[in-house]
Amino acid sequence: MKLAIISDIHGNLEALNAVLADIDQQQVDAVYCLGDVVGYGPNPCECLTIVRERCQKVILGNHDQGVLFDPEGFNVGAERAIRWTREQLERHDQRSRHPDDNLNDFLGELPRSFHEDDILFVHGSARRPLDEYVFPEDVYNPLKLKHIFELVTRLVFQGHTHVPGVFTVAPEFVAAAVGPNTTEVRMVLPTTKAMINVGSVGQPRDNDPRSCYVIVEDFATVRYRRIPYATETTCAKIHGIADLDNFLGDRLLLGR
Numbered sequence: 001m002k003l004a005i006i007s008d009i010h011g012n013l014e015a016l017n018a019v020l021a022d023i024d025q026q027q028v029d030a031v032y033c034l035g036d037v038v039g040y041g042p043n044p045c046e047c048l049t050i051v052r053e054r055c056q057k058v059i060l061g062n063h064d065q066g067v068l069f070d071p072e073g074f075n076v077g078a079e080r081a082i083r084w085t086r087e088q089l090e091r092h093d094q095r096s097r098h099p100d101d102n103l104n105d106f107l108g109e110l111p112r113s114f115h116e117d118d119i120l121f122v123h124g125s126a127r128r129p130l131d132e133y134v135f136p137e138d139v140y141n142p143l144k145l146k147h148i149f150e151l152v153t154r155l156v157f158q159g160h161t162h163v164p165g166v167f168t169v170a171p172e173f174v175a176a177a178v179g180p181n182t183t184e185v186r187m188v189l190p191t192t193k194a195m196i197n198v199g200s201v202g203q204p205r206d207n208d209p210r211s212c213y214v215i216v217e218d219f220a221t222v223r224y225r226r227i228p229y230a231t232e233t234t235c236a237k238i239h240g241i242a243d244l245d246n247f248l249g250d251r252l253l254l255g256r
Helices: 013-023 044-054 062-068 076-095 103-108 136-140 142-149 231-239 246-254
Strands: 002-006 030-033 113-116 119-122 155-158 165-168 172-175 184-188 194-197 211-217 221-227
Touching (some): 013 221, 044 076, 044 103, 062 103, 076 246, 136 142, 136 165, 136 172
Parallel strands (some): 002 030, 119 155, 155 194
Antiparallel strands (some): 113 119, 165 172, 165 194
16 A cells, blocks of 8 residues: 655645645555644645645544644634634635535544544544654653553554654654655664654644655655755745734744
8 A cells, every 4th residue: 555644734735736746646545644634724625626636535633623623722823713714714614615615614624534444544643643743852761652652552653753764663763854856765663563644734843944744655664855946935924914923924934
């Protein structure tokens, strides 16, 4: 099986289109999305519509849930973006003439996780699928990782931190470092347990502004792909929306 996994699009239409164009060249069997389709970015409705059409599996992220309910645990800028996003989805659904096109209903029906045999797919972690961050520096908190790994059968694919790489039971974090002049790095997955963070399509935070997603082959190897997109275009869109902080656009240019 050859699977493309994307996550953390965050309303970034330019990034999503660039990644899907690359996926179209990879001859994959399916595309899975690990949540946070919306939040932060200027094109939430367009991104949700595309993900609904293109992805065989989609799970709920914490920003997606924040749009549906009262947002909790977000900083001021993120909460403002969520409330603006909620308005965009409500306007879209009010204009829509087809019940199947209701974006809030689509979000409301998304699961928080799903399994395929001994493989788990979540947004946050195996312990708290929706909102637990597992950062690279958590290798210095072995008790936390031990408790999470106790809930892992074999592999977990996750997003949320926007930092791509693989956690092993050692514990160790192996960063998916793709050089500036290359597009891809291939990593062999451990035969024991591992957690694989697939990175972010729409808001990378590892100092590389290129979009990140993964191609998984037979759950034995993972290929991290970095795809350039029109960051300046997305940044300008964000700057043009009063309810979105300029910082949300500026950070895209730096991959932070």
